[in-house]
Amino acid sequence: MLKTLTKLASCAAMMLGLAAGAAQAAGKDVTIAYVEWSDTVVATNIVKTLLEEKGYTVKAVPLSAAAMWQAVASGEADAMLAAWLPTTHGAYYAKLKDDVVNLGPNATGAKIGLAVPTYVKDVNSIEDLNAHAKEFDDKIIGIDPGAGLMKATEKAIKDYGLKLKLVEGSDATMTGALKDAYTREQPIVVTAWTPHWMFAKYKLKYLADPKGVFGGDETVNTIVRKGLEKDMPEVYKILDNFQISLDDEQTVMVWNEEKGANPAATAKKWITENKAKVDAWLK
Structure with a gap:
């Protein structure tokens, strides 16, 4: 696993196109790593749009799950919103938990x-x-x-x-x-x-799983790099406060399946229609 993660770290760095880690990034640049799963595309684009409205330049980078974890652990990405725990990404978290900060669930009942x-x-x-x-x-x-x-x-x-x-x-x-x-x-x-x-x-x-191989309900968690709270306190706060219901995510997912849909546009639409929920993340 460690050898695989090391190799993926190199690939992630190349895909991210960063000369230095995100921790060294100047100004208001934010990098979010994500896997191209329907739910993660929704969450990532909502947070990306919100941060851009706050004046940040946000780069969302699609990676494999292992490379996404390693990118945050190494500081090449600032955050991810797609950590399925305790089962789906349990092995990644076990290896890298000392190198990242877990802000807790952004969605429950997964x-x-x-x-x-x-x-x-x-x-x-x-x-x-x-x-x-x-x-x-x-x-x-x-x-x-x-x-x-x-x-x-x-x-x-x-x-x-x-x-x-x-x-x-x-x-x-x-x-x-x-x-x-x-x-x-x-x-x-x-x-x-x-x-x-x-x-x-x-x-x-x-299908029923009497042996419990797939585990029970999971949470989708927000994981950030170490040092983000100090470097970008506003970004950290928004990420820490971000929560979305499964119903809301699935609503936007359906929008994204419509012909000609743009995930950035649907994210903006959802933000506009859910001002009270969004405002709670900014408190």
């Missing part, structure tokens, strides 16, 4: 697992999958390799003795496959998490 459309009547538990493996083309449609959800799914395959193969991809390829199968009412099993717009658009159900 969940990960395997999901199928509700029209798949005979599969209600992960334990049911083997008996219906052929119906799913012997595949579980996954997201980006290395994601905590993918690691949990690999463990589920082992612990439940599943005959299905986990297919790597991305949020976009997974939801694309789901859309295609759903349109034709074909069986499909996908790696899933809440909040996500697909639960608002499609009728889906999580």
Whole structure:
């Protein structure tokens, strides 16, 4: 894990395009690292828009989950809003918790697992999958390799003795496959998490997990680099106060799925329509 994180740190630094760490950045420049998951895109763009309205220049940099954690730990990014704890990103946090500051949950009630459309009547538990493996083309449609959800799914395959193969991809390829199968009412099993717009658009159900491989409810946490409170107290305060409900996130996610949608524009729309909630972050 440490060797992987070290390699990813170098990649993150190159992708971030920084000659020095964020801690050395002058003026009002802020860098937020994020993974390109639907919920994280919403949270990142809302905070980015708000900070820009406060006069900051904000750079949002998409990275893999491991590189995102390492970027904040090394000071190459100021913050991230996508730390799923205690399970999904538990391994990253265990390795890097002494090098970052955890500001606590910005969203609660999050969940990960395997999901199928509700029209798949005979599969209600992960334990049911083997008996219906052929119906799913012997595949579980996954997201980006290395994601905590993918690691949990690999463990589920082992612990439940599943005959299905986990297919790597991305949020976009997974939801694309789901859309295609759903349109034709074909069986499909996908790696899933809440909040996500697909639960608002499609009728889906999580499969029961009697072995508890995917854990229970999770929180999505804000993690910042050490020294941010001293260097940028206003930014630190806003990040510390930022909280958003799953319903609000899923509302913006649905907006982002509309044709021609721009995440920056939808974030601004949400801020405009939720002034009281936003004002609470600025107190």
